[in-house]
Amino acid sequence: MISKTKSFRRAGALLLVGTVLGTSATQLCAQTAPTPAPTPAPPPAAPAPERTIRSIIVHGNQRLEPETIRAYANLTPGQTYTASTLDQALKDLYGTQLFADVTISGADTGDIVIAVRENPVINRIILEGNKRLKDDKIVPEIKLAPRQIFTRPAARADVDRILELYRRQGRFAARVEPKIVQLDQNRVDVVFEIYEGDLAKIRAINILGNTKFPDARLRKEMFSKAAGGVLGFMKSNDTYDPDRLAADQQKLRAFYLTEGYADFRVVSALAELTPDRRDFVITYVVEEGPRYKFGSVSVDSALRDLPNDRVKQILKIQPGTWFNAKEVEDAVTDVNAQAGNLGYAFADINPAYDRDPEKKLMNVTLKITETPRVYVERIDITGNTSTRDKVIRREFRLNEGDAFNALKLKRSQDRIQSLGYFQEKLEIKQIEGSAPDRVVLGLDVEEKPTGQLSLSGGYSSLEKFVIQLAVSQNNFLGKGQSLDASVNYSAYSKSIELGFADPYFLDKSILFGGQLYRRDYRSFNFVGNQRNTTYSQVSTGGGLRTGFPLTEYWTVGTRYNLVQDKISLDKSTFYTDPDGTGPLAPRCDPLKAGQYLCDEVGTRTTSLVGYSTAYDDTDGIHPTRGQRAVFSQDIAGLGGDVKYGRLRADATKYKSFGGFILSAHVEGGYIKAFQAAPGPNRDAIRLTDRFFGPQLRGFDIRGIGPRVQRIPYNADGTLATDQARIVDSLGGKTYYAGRLELEVPISSALRSAGLRPSAYVDAGSLWNITSPALTDALSICTAKAGKTVPTIIRHPGDPACSATDYDIAPGFKEFFLGNSAKPRLSVGIGVNWVSPFGPLRLDLAKALLKQKGDDTKLFQFNVGTQF
DSSP states (O other), X not given: OHHHHHHHHHHHHHHHHHHHHHHHHHHHHHHHSOOOOOOOOOOOOOOOOOEEOOEEEEESXXXXXXXXXXXXXXXXXXXXXOHHHHHHHHHHHHHTTOEEEEEEEOTTTSXXXXXXXXXXXXXXXXXXXXXSSOHHHHGGGOOOOTTSBOOHHHHHHHHHHHHHXXXXXXXXXXXXXXXXXXXXXXXXXXEEEEEOOOOOEEEEEEEESOXXXXXXXXXXXXXXXXXXXXXXXXXXXXXXXXXXXXHHHHHHHHHHHHTTOTTOEEEEEEEEXXXXXXXXXXXXXXXXXXXXXXXXXXXXXXXXXXXXXXXXXXXXXXXXXXXXXXXXXXXXXXXHHHHHHTTOTTOEEEEEEEEETTTTEEEEEEEEEOOOOOEEEEEEEESOSSSOHHHHHTTOXXXXXSBOOHHHHHHHHHHHHHTSSBOSSOOEEEEEOSSXXXXXXXXXXXXXXXXXXXXXXXXETTTEEEEEXXXXXXXXXXXXXXXXXXXXXXXXXXXXXXXXEETTGGGSSOEEEEEEEEEEEEEEEEETTEEEEEEEEEEEEEEEEEEXXXXXXXXXXXXXXXXXXXXXXXXXXXXXXXXXXXXXXOEEOHHHHOHHHHTTOEEEEEEEEEEEEEEEOOOSSSOSSEEEEEEEEEEEEXXXXXXXEEEEEEEEEXXXXXXXXXXXXXXXXXXXXXXXXXXXXXXXXXXXXXXXXXXXXXXOTTOSSOXXXXXXXXXXXXXXXXXXXXXXXXXXXXXXXXXXXXXXXXOHHHHHTTEEEEEEEEEEEEEOOOOOOOXXXXXXXXXXTTOOOOOEEEOTTSOOOOTTTEEEEEEEEEEEEOOOOSOEEEEEEEEEEEETTEEEEEEEEEEEEOOTTOOBOSEEEEEEEEO
């Protein structure tokens, strides 16, 4: 056993030694074996063999010549080429955009074949489906055009341009599909099928971060409004507009700055398109910050003529009140205006702010940098081709060499604008002159046509159909003179007039004008609701007028008129025995016309002299500020048949605030006779010389004032108050009226459409004439044929007429009404609209106070047009 065990141990030791030796031998062999030779690198590729072009053949071309295509490919026979040369030729041909497909073959033989498929030529561009944007708006944006080459990339670019046009309109759901219609000779019609989609409305406006003001209050400050609401169909600012979004941020900041939040900022403004691409949801994130009060308000003025104390008198900022950036802007404007009035055209006025975050105070310093006083070096006027320079220069309140004055400059601009000869929003620019103390005033005008030849037609609730032919020239021969002639025709008035006026007669600030006319006016009354003609007034005459300014805003004018008036009644309607075949001469029958009308028949001449004085500092045709007042007096009696004095006055004050325009108007008139009445129950002032105004909305034309009402009798002797009656308006010698009207703000789109809505209160009265002779005839008894008995007017209490001798007709009773100074009052709403048919005025008014006999009217309108 022992020997056997030893044998095992000896064998294990030998095995271990063999293993170690085997490992060492292997390592030794690894160290002593020779290093194998490295693998040799492959030899460089041989350059592509150059070949020579033997020939070039072009296939597939229809319009282009083969030589042209070879020139585009930059390949010529005899030229050496490689594969890269042909590859570049392929790129060059595609780069011309003349080909839809190009292949080049024959590279292995040198016989090059260029096969092309030309892009088609555009025959015409067709737009389909566009209703909101007409062709003349889209076509200029399209780059493709007839006789050009059609390419798909160009068509895709045009699609993008069309979509951009619709996005600017707020139509983000618009789609455009380009299609081509293949024609012969490789021509195509390009059709853009347009689906316009609806306007992308603003579904909601969300505001985050506001704690001082509710969302609804902040939304009122924005231009943008959410869609919907009772009057949503009238909105024009409920569509998404990126520019309006930016403006809304400025509006929010301006609002907070006026409320004292000087650190306010809009952190973000995000407009998200809804998944259906129909609406937007706008979200504002704001940071309000603390509220500040005005701290110290100081002035640092370097202008000698505008010291600190004087500037402080101009400022309206009160320390301790809530900070308001608008007050600071107004202060800068006021000081700048004062500096301009002192001759500093280029005054540099800047407010400096110093916050005190701990005390929440905003200290303001108004810094005025020293600048020289400025004088007008010259006035340059350009653009006037027909208007003479002197017509414009005489409206300047500043002359060359004068000290600059901002107030006079603004007045000059207003006066030139009010001429009506030039474009809107005219501006006189201030340009630095040849020295720091010199300014050049530059005015570049764009003339408008001042001559008019118009044939107008229309319809009014008073005169039914109206026709007018007018020729006028407001800038006759470029001298600023006016010349006009007109012919008017309607159911109740006809006229022909000729007038001339020169506002600067003999180059002096004196107006001189004249007028000749003939007017035929037919008065009317009402039988129930039916309007009937009563008397006719034909006026033939003319007049001269002059005027001159007393101050910048105050003028005086004089006038003289000589007029012949003929008053007549229709004989077949209002006369007894109109044809003269009876025993009596034709005469006006008081039973038919009324004694008050019969007394007016005849011809009279009026010689009248008068004057007017007016003050007007309003700011335009549709004033928003200022006042206008006119006082006039006329005296009739320097010859002629009538003698009276007449006074009239009216005044209007305009004031604007927050987009509203408030106007207050008062007027009145009085006539005093200088001769005795021609008889009992007759007024010394004839019917045609009296006042028939004022026109109060809520009342019909001539709906207030003295009038005679004629009510027929029933057969039983009672008044037929439920039957049709005759009403004649007689006018008055005294009247007054007042109006308070508020024009409300509307959206810019409605305003640009010419709409100006308003609410108003009207009040006034017309009275003060002698009560006319009235008739009370219970019945009228007319002799039967063959009878010689006289006609009898049977009054209440008289015995009855014999039915065998007379034809008995029901009579009537006349009442004198409305001769009262008590006020009439109405309230209403109305709108002025410059419509496509001409200026239109609609009024809906309710009479609250009226007198017996007054004629009310709930709705009135007036419209005219030109064609």
